[in-house]
Amino acid sequence: MQQFEKPNFKIIFFLIVCITFSNGYSQIDSLRNILEDEKKSDSIRFKAINTYYLTNTYAQPDSVLVLINYHYDLAKEKKFIKEMAKALNEKSYAYYIKGDTKKSMEFLMQSIKLYEQLDEPLTLATLYSNIGNIYGEEKKYQEAVRYFNSSLEIFRKQGQKTGEARMLHNLGVIYNALDIYDVALTYLNKSLELNQKLNKEKETGGTFLEIGKVYYNKAEYYLAIELSKKALELLISKNNKFSTADCYFLISKSYHKLNQPEKAYDYIEKSLVIDYEIKNTSRIIQRLTLKANLIYESNLVDEAIKQAEEILKLVQSETINQLKADIYNLLYKCYKAKRNYSLSLSMNEQYIVYSDSVQIEKNKIVVIREAIQNEYDSKLYKNNLKSEKEKAALKVLQLKKTYTITIAAALIIFSVVFYFRSKIKKNQAKRELLLNEIEKLKNNANKGLIVDSNKFELNREKIERAINRKLNETDWTVLNVLLEDPVITNIEIAEKVFMSVDGIGSSLRRMYEYFNIKESKYKKISLLLEAIKISNNSNKIA
Template structure:
C-alpha cells in the first residue's frame, strides 16, 4: 500500500513539473513574440524594412503558438511598416486583418490603435475617411473608458494633421498643445518631436517662415538624437519647401541631399517620390530644365491629384474586397458549423435513443428488483414468525427441562436417602458379626432382608425413571 501511495505521489509530482515546464515554455515563446513586434514598432521611424521583417517573424511564431493577441498586434505593426514604406495596399491588408483579430478577442485598445493607423493612410488622400476612422477610434476610446495617454495623443495628432490640411490652424494648434501635454505625461519623445514638426508646418502655412524653420530645426535635432530616420527625411522635405519659397536654393539643396539620404535608409517609396517632386521644383526654379526633366521622368506619370484620387479609390476597393473575403470566410465557417451541427444533432439523437433505451431497461430492472424485494420481504416476515415461534418453543422446553431437572434432583436426593439406610444397616450387621455379637444365621437373615429392601428401592427407582408421571415429573 505504501509503495502504491509513493508511486502516485511521484506521478503527480512528475505531471505537475511537466505542466510547469510546458507553461513556462509557452510563456517564454509568447514573450519572444512580444519582444519581436515591440522591436519592430521601435524601429518603424528608423528602418521600416526591419519593422516588416521583425513583424513577419513575430506573426509566424504567434500563429504557431495560437497566440491571438500576438497575431493581431503583429499584423498591426507590419501594417505600420508597410505604411512607412509607402505600400498602402499591403498596409490596409495588414490593418484590416489586425482589426478583425482584435475584434475577435475583444481588445478595445487594439481596435482603437488600428483605427488610428487606418486614418493615417487616408490622411493625405481622403479627409472624410480619415475623420471617420478617427471618430471611430475616439468614440471607442471614450465609451470603453480606456486610460492610455499615448494612444489618446495619437488620435489628437491625426486630428491636428487633418486640421492643417483643411487650413483650420487654430484647431490644429489646440490639438498639438494637448498632444504635447499627453506625450510629456507618457514620456513619449517621438510624439513630442512630431508635434514640433507639425507646428512648423502650421507656421509655414500661416506665413511665419522664420518660426516654421525654428520648429523644423528643433524637431530635426530631436529626431536625429532619437535615430528617427523617417522623421528626419520628412522634416528636411518640409524645410526644403520653406527654403524654396524664399528662393534659398543653396539651403534647399543642402536639406534635400540630407533628407534624400535618410529616405533611402528607410526605403520609403512615398518619400522617394516626394523628394523627386521637390528636386523637380528646385531645378525648375533654377531654370535648369534639363535636370528638371530628368526628375520629372522619374516621377509617376499621374499628377499628385490623380494619384491621390486613385490611391483613395484603390484603398476603398481593397477594403470592399477584403470585406467580401471576410464574408466568404464567414459563410464557409457557417457552412462548416452547420455540418458540425448536423453531425452533432445526429450524435445527440443517437445518444437520446440510447438514453431512452437505457431508461426503459432500468425501469424494467427496477420493476423486477421491486418484485424480488417484495418476495424477500414476505419471506423475511415468514422467517421472523418462524423464528419467533421457535424461540417460544425453546423457552417452553427450557422451562419444562428446568422443572424436571429440579424434580429429578429432588427425587435423586430422596432415593439416595432411602438406599443409604439399608446400606448403613448392612455395615452395622457386618461389624456385629465380626465382633461376635450376632449369630451368623441371624446376621445372614437380616442382611438378606436389607439386600431385598435395597433391591426393591433400586427397582422402584428404575420404574420411576422410566415412568416420569409416577414420580410427578
C-alpha cells in the same frame, strides 16, 4: 494543415543585415541570440521581436517585413492569436511607411479581425485610429475624422491619456490638410501639452513637426524651420526616419520660400538619403521634383531637364495628380527655356490635364472642409453648452447650500425673535388686561360703559423662382463662374468675365442679399451651395 517548418535563422538575419546596411548590428545580434536560443521561453522571443519593431519600423520597413513573416509563422505555430495580430498590424505599419496604403489597409483589417476575438478595447481603438491614418493619406478626410473621434472617445472613457494625445495629434493633421489652421493648432497644442504633462517629451517630435507644417502653410517660414529643427532632435533620438525625412523636406521647402537655395538644396539631399532607404516612391518623386526646381532656378537648365526626365520614369498610374502636375510643369518650363517649343507645348498640355484634376479635387475638398468645419463648430457648441450646463448646475448646487445655510440661520433667528416677541406680547397682553380691568372697574363705579429657448448645371428658372426675382446676366455669369471654381478670387472672376473688381463685388453683394447669406467666412461657397440646393431639390432655399 500545413506543418510549420523551423525557419532558417541564418537566411533571416542575412536578409535583415543586407537591408539595414550600416546601421549597426548590436540589436540584430542580440535578437539573433535570443531567437536561436531554444532554452528561451516564447514570451521572451516575442518580446525581443516587438522591441526590435519599436526602433526599426519607421527606419527600415523592408528589414522589418522580413522579421514580420517569421514572427507571424512562429505565432501561428504556437497558436498565439495576439502575437499573430501584432505581426499583421506591424506589417500594416511597414507598408504605410512605404506609401502602399492598399496593402497597409489589407493587413490592418486582418489584424483587427484577430483582435476582435480578444477583449482589448484600447488596442482596437488604436487600430481603428490607424484606419483613420490611412484614410487621411488617401484624402478621405471625413472618414478619417470619424475614426479619430471614435477612438478619442474610447481613450477618454478609459482614462488612457497617451492614446488621447495621439488622437488629438491625428485630428490636428487632418484639419491642417483641410487648411483649417486655427482648429489644427488647437488640437496639436492640446496633444503637446498632454504629452508634456505625462513626461513623454520624446513623443512630441511628430507634433512639433506638424505644428511646423501649419506655420509653413500660413507662410510663417522662419517659425516652420524653428519648429522643424526642434522636432528633428526628438525624432532622431527615436530613430523615426520616416518623420525625420519629412522634417528635412519641410525645412528645405521653407528655405526655398525664403530664397535661400543653398540651404534648401542641402536639406533636400538629407531627406532623399532617408527616402531612398524607406523606398516610398511618392515621397521620392516629391523630393526630387523640388531638387530639380532648385537646379532649374540656378540656371542649370540642361541638368534640370535630365533630372526631371528621370523623375518622370518613376511616375506611375497610382501617383497622385499633384505630383504629376508638378513634374510636367517643371518640364514645360525647362523645355520652354531651351526653346524646344513642341516638347514644351506637349508638357504644358499634360500639366493642364493634371492641374485640372487637382482643381476638381480641391473643389471637392472645399465642400468637405465646409462639412467638417460645421461638424466641428456644432460639436464645439454642444461641448460649450454642456460645460455651461455643468457650471450652471454647480452654481445651483452652491446656491442651494447657501440658501440652506441662510434659511437655517433665518429660522434660528426667527425662532429666537418669535420667542421673545411672544413673551413680550404676552406681557403686553397681560398688562392691557390689567389696565382694561382697572378701567372697567372705574366705569362700573361711575355706572357707564366705553366702546372702541458629372457636370452639374444650375437651374436658372428654379433659382429665380426661389429668390422671387430675376437675376441679371452679370449675376448669372458670376454664379456660373463660381460653379466652376468655388474658391476663385474676385480678381480672377473679374478677369474671366471682363469686368472691374468693384463690379464683381457689387454683383456678389446683391446675390448675398437675394439668397440671404449671413455666414461671413465662406460667403461665396455658401452662395453656391444655396444655388445648388435649389437647383437640385426644390424651389425654396433650404
